[in-house]
Structure formats: structure tokens, C-alpha cells
Amino acid sequence: MNETASGDAITEKTGQEPIFDTVTLIGVGLIGSSIARAIRRRNLARRIVAGVRPGRTANELRELQIVDEIIEDLPAAAAKGDLVIFCTPLGTFASIAEAIGPALKPGAIVSDVGSVKSTVIRDVGPHVPEGRHLVPAHPVAGTEQSGPSAGFAELFDNRWCIITPAPETDLGAVAQVIKFWEGCGSKIEIMTPRHHDLVLAITSHVPHLIAFNIVGTASDLETVTNSEVIKYSAGGFRDFTRIAASDPTMWRDVFLANKDAVLEMLGRFTEDLTALQRAIRWGDGETLYNLFSRTRAIRRQIIDAGQETPKPDFGRHGG
Amino acid sequence: MNETASGDAITEKTGQEPIFDTVTLIGVGLIGSSIARAIRRRNLARRIVAGVRPGRTANELRELQIVDEIIEDLPAAAAKGDLVIFCTPLGTFASIAEAIGPALKPGAIVSDVGSVKSTVIRDVGPHVPEGRHLVPAHPVAGTEQSGPSAGFAELFDNRWCIITPAPETDLGAVAQVIKFWEGCGSKIEIMTPRHHDLVLAITSHVPHLIAFNIVGTASDLETVTNSEVIKYSAGGFRDFTRIAASDPTMWRDVFLANKDAVLEMLGRFTEDLTALQRAIRWGDGETLYNLFSRTRAIRRQIIDAGQETPKPDFGRHGG
Numbered sequence: 001m002n003e004t005a006s007g008d009a010i011t012e013k014t015g016q017e018p019i020f021d022t023v024t025l026i027g028v029g030l031i032g033s034s035i036a037r038a039i040r041r042r043n044l045a046r047r048i049v050a051g052v053r054p055g056r057t058a059n060e061l062r063e064l065q066i067v068d069e070i071i072e073d074l075p076a077a078a079a080k081g082d083l084v085i086f087c088t089p090l091g092t093f094a095s096i097a098e099a100i101g102p103a104l105k106p107g108a109i110v111s112d113v114g115s116v117k118s119t120v121i122r123d124v125g126p127h128v129p130e131g132r133h134l135v136p137a138h139p140v141a142g143t144e145q146s147g148p149s150a151g152f153a154e155l156f157d158n159r160w161c162i163i164t165p166a167p168e169t170d171l172g173a174v175a176q177v178i179k180f181w182e183g184c185g186s187k188i189e190i191m192t193p194r195h196h197d198l199v200l201a202i203t204s205h206v207p208h209l210i211a212f213n214i215v216g217t218a219s220d221l222e223t224v225t226n227s228e229v230i231k232y233s234a235g236g237f238r239d240f241t242r243i244a245a246s247d248p249t250m251w252r253d254v255f256l257a258n259k260d261a262v263l264e265m266l267g268r269f270t271e272d273l274t275a276l277q278r279a280i281r282w283g284d285g286e287t288l289y290n291l292f293s294r295t296r297a298i299r300r301q302i303i304d305a306g307q308e309t310p311k312p313d314f315g316r317h318g319g
Numbered sequence: 320m321n322e323t324a325s326g327d328a329i330t331e332k333t334g335q336e337p338i339f340d341t342v343t344l345i346g347v348g349l350i351g352s353s354i355a356r357a358i359r360r361r362n363l364a365r366r367i368v369a370g371v372r373p374g375r376t377a378n379e380l381r382e383l384q385i386v387d388e389i390i391e392d393l394p395a396a397a398a399k400g401d402l403v404i405f406c407t408p409l410g411t412f413a414s415i416a417e418a419i420g421p422a423l424k425p426g427a428i429v430s431d432v433g434s435v436k437s438t439v440i441r442d443v444g445p446h447v448p449e450g451r452h453l454v455p456a457h458p459v460a461g462t463e464q465s466g467p468s469a470g471f472a473e474l475f476d477n478r479w480c481i482i483t484p485a486p487e488t489d490l491g492a493v494a495q496v497i498k499f500w501e502g503c504g505s506k507i508e509i510m511t512p513r514h515h516d517l518v519l520a521i522t523s524h525v526p527h528l529i530a531f532n533i534v535g536t537a538s539d540l541e542t543v544t545n546s547e548v549i550k551y552s553a554g555g556f557r558d559f560t561r562i563a564a565s566d567p568t569m570w571r572d573v574f575l576a577n578k579d580a581v582l583e584m585l586g587r588f589t590e591d592l593t594a595l596q597r598a599i600r601w602g603d604g605e606t607l608y609n610l611f612s613r614t615r616a617i618r619r620q621i622i623d624a625g626q627e628t629p630k631p632d633f634g635r636h637g638g
Contacts (some may be wrong), residue, residue, distance in 0.1 A: 042543060091604075140554045145623060199547050202540060202543055213592045215614040218522070220587075230624050231517075232479055233522055238525075242618065242627075255599045268539075269532065272532050272535055285575055292571060294569065295530075298537075298561070299425055300564075301545075
């Protein structure tokens, strides 16, 4: 095995045995390409195969040289994988699973990186033949950018990866997926798909929905122009545009897939917002002050948990 | 005049004549202390006086050595200023104006940094005697931190400062306030208080309210624990906690002062959110996709306008 000098981040190999012979990535955007880079960084697999549709992504991938083989035929790519990871938007899972299911190797593990987990069981599960193992996973990491060039090996470092296996799943397969994500730098949590979808609805899906929504509201006003919204965005608005710049297809599919949990959490959010609105209308400063003090404490806990940096970022470049 | 070597950021003096003899800051927190540092950086005044109440801020200020004199008596501090800037929460303006009004020098300019402008005219205006000039201003800049130690000289660089003088205001006084904020690094815009308050309601106040609200909602759930919310905050939630960590007193006062515009914008936001909620419930992916594509474009415009950095910041330290 090729032990390269340190300083070459892509091949910073640890010398340990690879966990898988071949990992096949189905779809290679921000997350897929970050996985490819993380695999190379720690030598987690002997070979990385990318299964992509012909087009722009395939060309971009060829230039990036972060995978060993690009196959523009999903079943043919899946047939090579000991671990096959769906890295496409959730809405594609059912049809891709149907297409690649019959091609899967005996003993192969099928996983994914989708932000909703109950639909993975529903859409992919029935297409995984006897003797192959479905172990859904969700690395809670990302950026507002998309496409294979936006990926980087460190994306998963110190982030949580939630694994949601069905109770009857082969424990050996679950253990290998855990080892794989630990190798990518993640910390692991196991939960049920239903609980995962509730947790992510409040920590990720509803925040994104609200961000998309206020950016839309602001751009539709008649009394304030778009150019004013853009000019004065440093007052707080720009923080929302960051997450409202996330991939539209991925997010459309997330909301359609996690409908029940999102509507439940959105109901709570709206109820609370109505109470705040009432406090403002009636000049109830105490209610406002009490909430605002409480939320500040939560920020501190997130920083203490290593999930955020304390650097003052409103000022962006200063400080 | 002392021409220090470059590298000393605080006294990077340009050699130009100061704009004011004495600037008095009434209250010195994040914004006040950033103004003091920006004054020193470009030699915008010969002397900086801080008018503060006895206590923690006064002690912190003494250690920081960013002002020339600390006076724990607001009228006595105001009496020294050629420019007197209110840097306290909006709710204090009326009583402070009443106290310092009679002490103001003939020809003195009174200004502020408040996030709502129509109430400044209402609360401060009546207490400014004949021959003194009220020129309200709002530098659209800040961080999620507070207190004098959190300030820095570059906070206003390339940010907008909105000035909202009444039509009858002395033009010389307005010109001096413009020059002062340009010296602090800001770009200047003039508008009416009413329009300012509408623009800020959508670009700053409602975004903050929503952020405070969702952080509150998340921390009150029974089905998802606080420690789960904190663990998985990298999925989007943590972006909201940043602005929900802003100063509670300041923000209580902003919402009480800008009630009408905030309620108006909040009504629009809620109406749009209800439409999105309906699209999710009925599986209308096209409506979702169209909105999400539109919001991405607005992000690009904000980056192009120099009000944000394109660096992928979900990944925080990577990329």
C-alpha cells in the first residue's frame, strides 16, 4: 500500500486495513464527493466507484479525480459495491432502488445519506434482496453549496451521523457502517427512523423552511425594495439567506418526505410565534425579555458542545 | 499629533483634522465601544467622553482604555460633547434625553445608534433645546455579543449607516454626522424614519423575532430533548441561535418601539408560511421548488453586494 508523505491531505493514509473493498456512491454531489474525499483521507476502501447519470456531474467528477471509476449506469455501478451509498435527493430513492436492487452483490450493504429516514425504509427496503443489508444513515453535516466541487474531506469531522437500522438488521453490517462513518470523522448515534425524523424536523427542516419563507416574503414586498433588502441584510436577514441558498431539489424532497413531523413542529412554531406577536401588540416586554434571555443560554450550550464556533460572526470579517 | 507606527490598529491615524472636538458616548456596550475604537483609528475626534452609570461597564471601560474620560453622571458627560451619541437600549432614550437635554452645549449635535427611528424623534426630540441639533442615525452592523469588550474598530467598515433627519434639521449638522460615519467606515443612506422602520422590520427585526421564537420552540418540546436539539444543531438550527443570542434588553425595546412595522411584516411572513405549510400538506413539490430556487438567487445578490462572504459556512471550519 502506498504510504504517501504527510501534507497530501487526500491520501493521508493511516495504514490501517480498509473497511470495504469497494464503496459505490450513487450520485456524487456535495455529500457524495465529501465521502469520496473522506474515504481517500483515511483509506476506508480499496476502491471508490461513482454511479452517476451521464452529464455535467460525470464531467466534473472526471476532472476532480476523487473516485477510481465513473460508471454512467447505476445498476452496473451498484453491482461492484460492497457498500452502496445513495447520495441523491430522497425523491429518487424508490426508482433507483428498484433499478439497482437485482444487481446488488450477495452480502452487500446498502446505505444512504438522506435527511429523512422513515421513507428510506419504505422506498428502498422492498427492493433490497435477501442476503443484502439495508442500514440507513444520516450524516448531519452540509454546506449551503452543492455539486461535487463543493465537497471536502473534513465535512463530517466532529459531526453526528445518525444510523437508523431496523431491529432485525444484521449486526455485522450495522457495525461496519458505524466503523465507516467513524472513519469519516463522525460521532455515531443510533435511533429509530421515526424519532430521527422528529429530531431533524426541529433542528433542520423547520429552520430551513422558515429561512426559505422569510427570504421569499422579503423579496415580494411592495413597500421595501429588493435592493433595500440586500443592502441592509447585515442586520440579521443575511443569516437566513445562507440556509435559504441550499439545494432546491434536495429540500423539496425533504419536506415531501417528512411531511408529518414537519407539520407537527411547524404547528408548535406558529403557536409560539402567535404568542410573541400578541406580546408585541400588547407591549408585554417581560414575555419578550424572558424568551430572549432563555435563547441566549441555548446558544452557549451549542458552543460548549463543539457544534458551533463562538467567534462573533455578525461582524463577519472583523472581531 | 502622535503618528504611531502602522500595526497599532487603535491609533492608525490619518493625520486629517478631527471632525469633532469632543464626542460623548452615552452608554458604552458593543456599539459604543466600537465607535470609540473607530474614532481612535481615524482620529475622528480630539477627545472621547463616556457617560455611563456606575457599575460593571464603567470598570470594564477603565481597563480597556478606549476612551479619554469616564463620567458616571450622564448630564455632566453630555455637557462636554460636541457630538453626543445615545448608545443605550431604546427604552432608556426618553428619560436620558429629559435628564441631559438642559446640559447640552449650544450647537451640540445629538445622535443615536438605535434600531428604530420614529421613536427617537418622539422620545428625544422634545428634550433637545433650541440651537442644538437632533440627527438620528442607525449603523446597520453588530454581532451576537454584547458589552464594551466585544467591540472592534472594523465593525462598521463597508456597512450601511442610515441617517433619518427631520426635514427642518440644520444641514451643517447633518453633513457632520455623515462625515463622522464615513470616518467610521460606513456607507451612508438618508431616509425617512417611517421608511427606515419598515426596511429594518423585514431585514432585521422579524428575522430576529423568528430566530428567538424557533429557539424557544425547540427548547420546549417534549418529544425531542434539549440535548438532542443541541447535538444535531449543525443541520441548520445553529444558524438561528447566533442571532437569538443577541442582547435581550436591546431587542425587547426594538420590538416594543417598532410595533406597527414588525406586526405588518410578521403578518406577511405568516401568510406566506401558511401557504408553504399547505403546499407540504398537499404534496405540491412545484411550489416548494420554485420558492427554493428563487431564494438561492437572493443569496447570490447579497454576496455580490459585498454584504456577505461566499465562504461555505455550514461546514464552519472546513472547505
